[in-house]
Amino acid sequence: MRFSKLRLNGFKSFVDPTDLIIADGLTGVVGPNGCGKSNLLEALRWVMGENRPTAMRGGGMEDVIFAGTATRPARNFAEVSLQIDNTKRLAPTTFNEGDFLDVVRRITRDIGSAYKANTKDVRARDVQMLFADASTGAHSPALVRQGQISELINAKPKARRRVLEEAAGISGLYARRHEAELKLRGAETNLLRVDDVIEQLGNQLSQLARQAKQA
Structure with missing residues (x-):
């Protein structure tokens, strides 16, 4: 590019x-x-x-x-x-x-x-x-702003790792992985809600069945 x-x-x-x-x-x-x-x-x-x-x-x-x-x-x-x-x-x-x-x-x-x-x-x-x-x-390491060199020298290992990932060109992969994980977590939450709804409908069905027998 x-x-x-x-x-x-x-x-x-x-x-x-x-x-x-x-x-x-x-x-x-x-x-x-x-x-x-x-x-x-x-x-x-x-x-x-x-x-x-x-x-x-x-x-x-x-x-x-x-x-x-x-x-x-x-x-x-x-x-x-x-x-x-x-x-x-x-x-x-x-x-x-x-x-x-x-x-x-x-x-x-x-x-x-x-x-x-x-x-x-x-x-x-x-x-x-x-x-x-x-x-x-x-946030590319190729764009060096004022004071960034001293910040990098004093940075913690996690911050330095992000710089290395940017330089290696894998930050985009991590971003897409994070986005996919969020979607997966959302899907799992929706499945739990579906299970709750199925259980609730099952209870209602049992009540209706008992009422039908009594009628």
Whole structure:
């Protein structure tokens, strides 16, 4: 999976639509402090399904929307679009019809986030699994944010294991396993309820049989 373009609109300091073209090879982004370099990385995490406001350096998810300045009014929404090169047809079957896969996340004040993949409405879970199956995603170890190296050094073994699983590309398998286990647990609960209903109906049938004999 190769990213080819990142578009930001109303996301943090990128009030106007801005395209970052990701060409083959190494793409570097340079600039002075405060120009928005970290916002690009956060936009990439966000469009891939990041749901923790703290990871966006905010108190709430709506903090990613441009808040306004003395000369520019605040925006009511923020949108990030990630274009993925799909010429090798490695995307899931549902989104594998074109040479490019466009994943879009949009957040509107007082409404919340919505996702689209190739103009089709999808769930946040669908987007997260799409990237997890490709050994990447919002929590990929390839996306190193400020302070993450020191956090990894001081991390507990369980946290380090998650990083290694992400790097090995098996986090998607664990996520699908967890989802399957939840479904299985739900099915087992439903079976227990069915047994209770059958027992209750059996008792009612016995009572009706006795009443029929007495009649």
